[in-house]
Amino acid sequence: MMKKLFLLLSIVVTMNSPLFAAPKLLDGVVAIVDSQPLLESDINTRFQVIKDRIPGGVMTAGIRRQILNQLIEETVQINYGKRLGIRIPQENTDAAVLNVAQKFSTDLGGLKQLLSRQGIDYSRYRQQIENEILINAVKQRVIKDRISITEQEISDFISASQNTQSSKNELHLRHIIVRAKNETEALAKIKQIASGIASENDFINQAITYSDGQFALEGGDLGWRPVSQLPALFTKAINTQKGPLIGPLKSNAGYHLLWVIEKRSANVQLQAQTKTRHILLQPNEIRTEQQTVALINELYKRAMSGEDFAGLASEYSDDQGSTLQGGDLGWVKLGMMVPAFEKVMTATKTGAVSKPFRSQFGWHILKVEDRRKEDISESVKQQQAEKALVAQKQDFVLSNWLDELKESAFIDVKGPRVK
Numbered sequence: 001m002m003k004k005l006f007l008l009l010s011i012v013v014t015m016n017s018p019l020f021a022a023p024k025l026l027d028g029v030v031a032i033v034d035s036q037p038l039l040e041s042d043i044n045t046r047f048q049v050i051k052d053r054i055p056g057g058v059m060t061a062g063i064r065r066q067i068l069n070q071l072i073e074e075t076v077q078i079n080y081g082k083r084l085g086i087r088i089p090q091e092n093t094d095a096a097v098l099n100v101a102q103k104f105s106t107d108l109g110g111l112k113q114l115l116s117r118q119g120i121d122y123s124r125y126r127q128q129i130e131n132e133i134l135i136n137a138v139k140q141r142v143i144k145d146r147i148s149i150t151e152q153e154i155s156d157f158i159s160a161s162q163n164t165q166s167s168k169n170e171l172h173l174r175h176i177i178v179r180a181k182n183e184t185e186a187l188a189k190i191k192q193i194a195s196g197i198a199s200e201n202d203f204i205n206q207a208i209t210y211s212d213g214q215f216a217l218e219g220g221d222l223g224w225r226p227v228s229q230l231p232a233l234f235t236k237a238i239n240t241q242k243g244p245l246i247g248p249l250k251s252n253a254g255y256h257l258l259w260v261i262e263k264r265s266a267n268v269q270l271q272a273q274t275k276t277r278h279i280l281l282q283p284n285e286i287r288t289e290q291q292t293v294a295l296i297n298e299l300y301k302r303a304m305s306g307e308d309f310a311g312l313a314s315e316y317s318d319d320q321g322s323t324l325q326g327g328d329l330g331w332v333k334l335g336m337m338v339p340a341f342e343k344v345m346t347a348t349k350t351g352a353v354s355k356p357f358r359s360q361f362g363w364h365i366l367k368v369e370d371r372r373k374e375d376i377s378e379s380v381k382q383q384q385a386e387k388a389l390v391a392q393k394q395d396f397v398l399s400n401w402l403d404e405l406k407e408s409a410f411i412d413v414k415g416p417r418v419k
Contacts, residue, residue, distance in 0.1 A: 018082065028412050030068060030413070031068060031072060032410070033411050034411075037076055043068055047067060050067075062210065063208065065219055066209070070217060070366060071269055073406070076370075076406055077138050077405065078403045080405055081135070082134075086134060086138060087116075088130050093130045094131065094282065097126060098360070099361065102358075103360070106290075115367075121207075137223070146397050147390050154385045157389055168225065169264065173222045173225060173234075173258055173259065175258055175259075176190075176210065176213065176257040177212050178193070179403065180250075180254040182386060187248070190248045190257060193206045200259055203220065203257075207220030208220075225391075227393055228275045230394070237258070238258070238260060243260040245258070245259055246259070251401050272334075272372070272373060274371050275372075276328075276329045276332050276345055276369065278313070278329060278365065278366040279313045279316060280361060281363045281364075282318045282362035284359065292363055295316070295358070296356040300365050303353045304353060309326070310327060313327025314327070323404070332345065332370070338360065341359050351367075352367070352368060353365060355365075
């Protein structure tokens with residue numbers, strides 16, 4: 001239900017992409033990662049996905065190196081997650097796949113037909129989505145295990161935030177990092193990269209070709225980040241250096257360059273909260289779209305006739321996160337839910353049950369139990385402060401962890417085949 005759930009679908013590419021095409025004759029092993037082969041065709045199909053954002057649309061040696069590194073990193077993270085015993089519940093993958101189907105205005109059966117017409121193997125398509133969900137779960141585990149925030153850090157953060165409005169502002173940044181395995185070589189490399197940057201397009205080209213960061217193939221794009229959630233090293237440099245090019249900056253992870261794309265002030269108005277329950281029904285292998293619509297309409301009639309909404313949710317809802325709580329979603333503020341859900345929730349009167357409606361996750365009915373203004377209590381401030389502090393540290397922590405993971409893995413890269 002949360003926006004973060006469907007952000008996972010960044011792995012889903014256009015339907016005519018060869019990424020998920022049926023297996024063809026393979027043209028050689030380019031690397032072995034913990035006994036798992038990576039193939040030249042893996043590199044070529046990944047390149048087809050990102051080709052439109054590559055300057056000139058040409059596979060250079062630098063682009064090939066970045067793609068191979070990305071495939072290696074994905075493989076070691078997936079293997080690590082499996083060793084930890086992390087398993088993705090089937091319903092999570094189901095929801096992600098159904099989200100894709102909704103984007104194409106169809107159901108699961110229709111999606112399979114679309115894939116089949118494009119020569120795309122459904123099981124491989126589904127596995128790729130599950131892998132991306134697994135990688136995100138692994139990263140969350142690492143963040144939880146490796147980042148601890150002290151009470152003093154939280155107190156200092158709250159005090160600083162109360163003294164400055166700028167902490168609520170946001171920045172859209174691009175980022176290049178060069179790992180500092182050899183400081184002299186890394187410093188020379190970052191200076192050479194910086195010397196070739198006179199515009200944002202230059203920065204994008206350099207990031208794609210040379211950056212060791214996880215967003216290299218996106219031109220180093222970090223997206224919009226609250227100032228409070230950026231590393232102090234970055235914010236201090238942005239405040240003291242004339243942009244848009246910032247750096248080089250030295251951290252424990254290596255040397256960094258930043259490009260400030262845009263700045264904006266955050267809306268700090270108080271937001272309303274709605275206490276909501278819902279019932280979610282999803283079409284699946286044994287229940288068609290038509291049968292799902294019939295059942296949600298029946299449940300709506302039963303709720304309107306006075307039957308306990310929480311009881312109906314516990315018995316019928318497919319939302320595993322809220323079923324045991326009788327469909328209770330707690331206090332929901334604007335921006336937490338997908339637009340289709342939020343629109344109906346906002347329009348439903350307190351104490352009322354909505355008519356059935358559809359989102360990308362399936363068919364819903366919801367009940368609004370209460371409304372209030374957002375509670376900016378001390379405990380909420382502390383939770384927000386801890387979240388921001390974790391966000392400040394997580395990029396460096398994940399980067400260092402991934403370096404450790406690759407160091408401990410068996411990685412045998414074969415000779416490059418540059419065409």
